[in-house]
Amino acid sequence: MRPKDFFEDFQVGERLITPGRTITETDLVLFAAFTGDWHPLHTDAEYAKRTIFKERIAHGMLGLVVGSALAFRMGYDVVLPKSFIAFYGMDRVRFTAPIKIGDTIHLESEVAELREKNESMGIVISHNEIKNQRGETCISYTTRILCGRRPA
Amino acid sequence: MRPKDFFEDFQVGERLITPGRTITETDLVLFAAFTGDWHPLHTDAEYAKRTIFKERIAHGMLGLVVGSALAFRMGYDVVLPKSFIAFYGMDRVRFTAPIKIGDTIHLESEVAELREKNESMGIVISHNEIKNQRGETCISYTTRILCGRRPA
Amino acid sequence: MRPKDFFEDFQVGERLITPGRTITETDLVLFAAFTGDWHPLHTDAEYAKRTIFKERIAHGMLGLVVGSALAFRMGYDVVLPKSFIAFYGMDRVRFTAPIKIGDTIHLESEVAELREKNESMGIVISHNEIKNQRGETCISYTTRILCGRRPA
Amino acid sequence: MRPKDFFEDFQVGERLITPGRTITETDLVLFAAFTGDWHPLHTDAEYAKRTIFKERIAHGMLGLVVGSALAFRMGYDVVLPKSFIAFYGMDRVRFTAPIKIGDTIHLESEVAELREKNESMGIVISHNEIKNQRGETCISYTTRILCGRRPA
Amino acid sequence: MRPKDFFEDFQVGERLITPGRTITETDLVLFAAFTGDWHPLHTDAEYAKRTIFKERIAHGMLGLVVGSALAFRMGYDVVLPKSFIAFYGMDRVRFTAPIKIGDTIHLESEVAELREKNESMGIVISHNEIKNQRGETCISYTTRILCGRRPA
């Protein structure tokens, strides 16, 4: 994918696959610390052993913020066009498989829909999947960004 | 709100209001560092001065992970019943106002719907608003959690 | 234990047992970094191999601040009543067993003495033990907090 | 003070004054994160405004771990002799004045008592004061360390 | 500048100018913590007031590692060609102006020399300047990287 200026520079079906990042024990501790969410499933090895996961797993939100930010490894203007106005939000965020310590995740993103809002703005809707090193989808979500249209 | 064991312990309309946390410059740096998202809107004061915000603002995702984790200040079993099975995900996550350095955010959450899935499981759907010290909603989102039903 | 308002809400013998937290290599590095105490016993694996511990161990102070803060997992007002005035301090802090990387610690606390200071204030004296996953006491200490008495 | 080998190298009345460290908002956030103690007095600026302190203050334990570790700025073997055996613990830890954001603390320590334990070991008892830039004592405590005696 | 595959893809005189990053008090604390260099010029506000700088300044090494890593904001393969073999090192690293809290730095880099090493490898020598928001050079240095040549 290339850097973009306007809504018109996106194409439905365009895809982006990012480099990976290994999720470490350090990441679990840092995320627990930053958010204050020390749920024992993420931070108590003895407790985690007795769950169906058998070990500590990453917070779903950890996977989401680390995985989604991987998009920016491709360059900010590949993801957010120069005419970027606002990050509307996310829909259908689903946590579908656990991320374990040592797993390496990456992001696959695809432009799903281009919706003209009015003469000057458009909405880019993308579908995103955060996958592990075995290709399993751990988290999926849809994003909506608002950006400017190319002046006539 | 009280600690809960089963799906049946939730009531539609039940509300939770958390203590606050001031979002500091430190939080912006730590979140940029952790995720790798150093977009200049969050980390370059000179760039941010020239935007409509006039100053650096927090990443939307920072507000979401810090704000949503505030729920756990009330106790894990107030939010997640003992029979907790899975955090399905989030819907309609909307970033509606910026969080600036020095703003103090808290979470207000309300049980919106209780949906029986089958004889042994139910889904608790809550609506959540992350608000600042002036009562403005900065982020809103719906969560779905799956938990066990009380044995007959 | 329940949330408390006044000195009179405490009872001698009342006990609190917290969830656990696994002490990781990350915690040792973060605590060394934060305090500046990089003593090789905590941060140099080659040096530590040649000590009686055979491996790096956590700083005593790391165990103390992490272990004592676990009390707040029960809710601030379970530990500190609404009429909380001051944290006087600690007595007889003793480091009795090493905390190793991978150990999971929790806190057990018991109200040891209730001392009326005057008509409006009282002192709650608690005995605390930070234990590992094998139930061994790693650190013990007594705390004194000053709080308000219930108005007549 | 000079580096020490044995119990006999200490002298009652010997004093140590360390360089200072400014306690920053960053330190409050990092310590809250590391320990999980996000009490609003330390982390919620709106709440703190309404207390007698009028602003966020540092955790007592933050002051204790940062202040006590300043001793090591003088060199580990100035504080802990080469024959160091164990850090017994602390007594009469008292939090006597708040540490505010921007305060600069240092440690003053004095050897208070030298107690022969047996023919091969001795206990060094020191009195310590963590002071701010105005010379006010914020925290005081006594430490006991066990070390080896000089072979006859 | 564009992504590169081989030594031959570089041109003498080619330039790169990165986005900026504001150096915060948080960065000074984090770098002091990470490296263990708590020199009072960087971390003691009272001490720093009495120096010629009148305030705390960033460690030279902080500026160097943050500033040099800004190059990667342009994409790894813009800086390091696909045939990248090794980062030889740096020459003439000079700290020419202090970086203060609140300064925003960026990197300007220029390919200075292309030296064929043998038939299969070449050395790319670049001159780099880390500048503040007023265009003053705070740090300058030369880098040498070894990479592969385009197969004939």
Next chain:
Amino acid sequence: MRPKDFFEDFQVGERLITPGRTITETDLVLFAAFTGDWHPLHTDAEYAKRTIFKERIAHGMLGLVVGSALAFRMGYDVVLPKSFIAFYGMDRVRFTAPIKIGDTIHLESEVAELREKNESMGIVISHNEIKNQRGETCISYTTRILCGRRPA
């Protein structure tokens, strides 16, 4: 080596050998986060497996800032005399062997040359080697510091 006041207190050939620090996975994550350099060679275990190193290695710059700061473990005034004026910079920084997770590095430094600049200042040039636990040099570099001369 002893604390120093003036240029004249240094001697060519004087050497310093520091204690060690084990480089952990935590250090790699923290350095990647702080600088923003998440190159997969340092942070993606799957990618690193397929390189000649077979595993993640530390950033060269990580080794440099951690290793060089070890000098201060000996006391600031052993390295920087009381009359210290400026850290000129570094020359011939060479990254000669990788630092792997679990390696323990230390610094060996030797005064290489003493150059009188004028009647009031002199330049101390030192050669430095950052070595691992097997005695292999991972990084070498020369430093130049400017300091005051002893008044006649």
